Amino acid sequence: MRHLAPHPAPTELTNANPPLPPDWSNPSPEVRQAKRAIRDKLYRHQFGLCGFCEGSLGELGRHTEHVEPKGGIGGNPARTFDYTNLIASCQGEQKTGQSADSCGHFKDKYIRAQGTFLLADFVSPREAGCDLMFKYLSDGRVVPSAAQGTDEYRRADYTIKVAGLDCNRLRNRRRQIAERLIRQIDRFQNEPHVLQQLLNHYLGTHPDINGEQVLIPFYSTRKQRLAP
Ligand SMILES: [Zn+2]
Secondary structure: OOOOOOOOOOHHHHOOOOOOOOOOOOOOHHHHHHHHHHHHHHHHHOOOEOOOOOOEHHHHOEEEEEOOOOOOOOOOHHHOOOHHHEEEEEOOOOOOOOOOOOHHHHHHHHHHHHOOOOHHHOOOOOOOOHHHOEEEOOOOOEEEOOOOOOHHHHHHHHHHHHOOOOOHHHHHHHHHHHHHHHHHHHHOOOOHHHHHHHHHHHHOEEEOOOOOEEEOOOHHHHHHHHOO
């Protein structure tokens, strides 16, 4: 999980006067403009990657996710337009007749099925240190970094379950990436300049079709192989 570093909320949100109503679906132009500004700013600051799975928002589709839900079980409408509660999530993969297998929409489904949401146990991409709480293994699994029995382990484990981060699709994708990288690292192990080029390429930003700087998907999987 990449850490989404603190940055100012869009002015469409901070300058709204009167303040925006706690209603995400409100059809007013002010609410629609604020939602668009939030969406664009999160995309930029997350470098085009889903805050949960690190898939490409451009490829998978995206929505603005309320880490603390805005309604329903565990809902807190007061944080509907609290920017620190918002991240960009992909739509997960949704096959015909099935609901999403990971990320924001899966989280909603999981919370409904459990009948509870443990906010204090859920690790948000906005939480400092979140990038150190997950290990991406070469077989594609994601597991808590901390030792079993610790609070950190419990929180990371809960987050993996709530956001579906270890679903088969993501696991397979990460395994393919890790295996390819391991082969490349082995092949070029005596050529440090090539390894440095690989690192710069895979962990650096590149312009998307609109000229926004984005990262290559599954950044943390790559980083843990190239620059552990
Ligand atoms: Zn995702």
